[in-house]
Amino acid sequence: MKALKKPLPPEDVPHYSNIELFPTLVWQINLGDIISDKGKKVITDSLKDSRENPLGNRTSKDSYVLEHPDLKEFKDTLMLHTRNYFDFTQHPPKETDIYITQSWTNLTRKNDQHAGHAHSNSLVSAVYYHQTNEDMITFYNALGGGLSQLLVASERYDKYNAQSWIVDVKDHDLLIFPSKLSHSVPKKESTGDRISLAYNTFFKGSLGTKETLTELKVNDWEELGWNRIKE
Numbered sequence: 661m662k663a664l665k666k667p668l669p670p671e672d673v674p675h676y677s678n679i680e681l682f683p684t685l686v687w688q689i690n691l692g693d694i695i696s697d698k699g700k701k702v703i704t705d706s707l708k709d710s711r712e713n714p715l716g717n718r719t720s721k722d723s724y725v726l727e728h729p730d731l732k733e734f735k736d737t738l739m740l741h742t743r744n745y746f747d748f749t750q751h752p753p754k755e756t757d758i759y760i761t762q763s764w765t766n767l768t769r770k771n772d773q774h775a776g777h778a779h780s781n782s783l784v785s786a787v788y789y790h791q792t793n794e795d796m797i798t799f800y801n802a803l804g805g806g807l808s809q810l811l812v813a814s815e816r817y818d819k820y821n822a823q824s825w826i827v828d829v830k831d832h833d834l835l836i837f838p839s840k841l842s843h844s845v846p847k848k849e850s851t852g853d854r855i856s857l858a859y860n861t862f863f864k865g866s867l868g869t870k871e872t873l874t875e876l877k878v879n880d881w882e883e884l885g886w887n888r889i890k891e
């Protein structure tokens with residue numbers, strides 16, 4: 661191979677391969693207008709009884725919104741996509757599955773925002789945008805972005821140097837992401853209420869393997885003969 665005389669774009673370098681280690685996957689899927697009229701009413705009604713969120717907008721007091729019978733079909737669709745994400749990223753054995761735990765709605769009005777946070781006690785999280793108006797969400801790079809904590813004034817902002825990434829969202833978009841991925845909603849500059857529905861998930865079945873001494877039977881703790889509550 662000849663020595664390079666000048667810098668080349670990587671794709672022009674002979675025998676080049678780009679090994680992208682440990683990427684973070686965020687799925688954005690537009691589901692279309694699939695919720696029944698009764699289901700839509702459940703979503704809007706849930707916000708009639710809401711609380712002011714310390715993070716800067718309003719959240720329904722009901723934190724199991726997707727358990728409402730009128731949202732069953734919609735929940736099944738969300739579960740299908742979420743399981744797809746889980747399978748695509750984890751390739752789990754058939755003994756391991758996930759399920760939706762809490763689900764709640766958010767109301768964001770002009771000048772509201774939602775400060776940076778991640779979702780604890782959850783594996784995969786998602787947000788469905790029921791009603792938007794030039795809205796967005798920002799995800800943060802836990803590794804800082806770039807090559808170190810030193811900040812290069814990059815002339816091209818891309819996935820290799822980004823400290824954060826803004827995703828534009830529109831009506832009926834579903835975003836699925838790892839619960840540990842920090843995110844926020846910048847101050848809403850546009851008029852019109854934004855309504856979203858978010859949910860968390862957790863493991864079901866067993867994790868790890870017996871052979872590697874990593875086996876954890878998530879929902880079978882009673883079978884192990886141990887109960888914290890002594891009667």
Ligand SMILES: [Fe+2]
Pocket residue numbers: 777778779843858
């Ligand atoms: Fe969130």
